[in-house]
Each structure stands twice: as structure tokens, then as C-alpha cells.
Amino acid sequence: xxxxxxxxxxxxxxxxxxxxxxxxxxxxxxxxxxxxxxxxxxxxxxxxxxxxxxxxxxxxxxxxxxxxxxx
Numbered sequence: 291x292x293x294x295x296x297x298x299x300x301x302x303x304x305x306x307x308x309x310x311x312x313x314x315x316x317x318x319x320x321x322x323x324x325x326x327x328x329x330x331x332x333x334x335x336x337x338x339x340x341x342x343x344x345x346x347x348x349x350x351x352x353x354x355x356x357x358x359x360x361x
Contacts, residue, residue, distance in 0.1 A: 303346045310339050 314335050317328060
């Protein structure tokens with residue numbers, strides 16, 4: 291018997307992604323910091339956004355156990 295997983299709040303995830311995108315834009319064009327630090331922060335934000343998309347919109351959060359066994 292399977293247990294149903296709780297549906298994530300997709301609107302809240304979308305808001306998180308929009309805020310992270312706004313932070314990326316502000317970081318890329320407005321903040322006067324060094325190029326290397328800017329690149330590191332932009333990469334961190336991109337990985338964070340990719341993780342949110344993968345975990346929630348691609349439903350990998352609920353399939354992690356089967357993925358571990360597959361690889």
C-alpha cells in the first residue's frame with residue numbers, strides 16, 4: 291500500500307524562484323563587488339534554483355530513494 295505524499299505549494303516555490311532571479315539580476319548588474327565573488331554567488335544561486343526546480347517541479351523530492359537505488 292502506497293502512502294500519498296503531501297503536495298508542495300507550487301505558488302510559494304514559484305515566488306522563491308522569482309526572488310532568487312531578482313537577486314541574481316541585482317547581483318549581476320548593481321552590486322559593485324569583485325568579479326570572482328560575483329561569479330561564485332551567481333553560481334550558488336543558479337544551483338539553488340536548479341535544486342528547487344528538480345526537487346519540486348520534477349518531483350524528485352519524492353523519488354530520492356528510488357534514484358539512490360538506481361545509481
